[in-house]
Amino acid sequence: MADIVDPKTRSKMMSGIKGKNTKPEIVIRQRLHARGYRFTLHRKDLPGSPDIVLPKYQAVVLINGCFWHGHECRLFKWPKTRPEFWRSKIEGNIRRDQQKLSDLKKMGWRVCLLWECEIKGAREEHLNEVIENISKWLSAEDSYLSIPHCRTQTISN
Template sequence: MADIVDVRTRSRMMSGIKGKNTKPEVVIRQRLHARGYRFRLHRKDLPGSPDIVLPKYQAVVMVNGCFWHGHQCRLFKWPKTRPDFWRTKIEGNIHRDRKKMSELQRLSWRVCVLWECEIKGAGEERLNKVIESIAEWLIGGDSYLFIPHGRTQAIHD
């Protein structure tokens, strides 16, 4: 199926998509702050400029958009137009994500990966569970926390 807008319009639309302060990121920040957690945003001195940095816990939270980071979920589908471009772009993002996580671990940072699909359209109960999982992980000792499809998976060293 052909794109419904011309190349220039599509380019302008795509360039307008934010990489920082996205709705899912802001929701998580607000809820963490309400629970008393204090953090820094997008620290450029850390690999990948993590979305949320909690220095007290030597932890970062990455709030990943499902499309841009190639999450195989209900929100992701490969674009039909320019498939080679998009495959290269998204696979490059996935590769960079892995590299960022390795670099953060090498620097002794703990990493939580939270996917957009976990909170987009989620009700209060689900959002509270996500924040509770993050809070438990912060006070625990696990290196990684992945919150995939309604489950929480902490990974020990």
């Protein structure tokens, strides 16, 4: 299927996509804060400037956008235009993600990886379940938590 906008418009749209303080990040931050967790954001002294850093727990929460990080889910589709560029871009992001996870673990940080598809359009009950999983993980000794599966329930209008 061809793009419905011209290349210049598409370029402008793509360049306007935020890398920090995205809606999924804000949703998770608000819920963690409401549960009493205190954290810092985007610490530049850590590999990849993690989205949420919980120093008390030596833990970070990474919230990845499904498109930019190549998550094979309902929100990700390989672009039809400039496929070589996008494959190189997204595969590079995936490689950097793997290196970032490795570096964080070597530094002794515990890592929680969340995907946009777990948060976007989620029902209240599901978001509470995600936060409960993070809360349990923070209290445990596990070094890694991934919530990679996509939910099937979404908000219906």
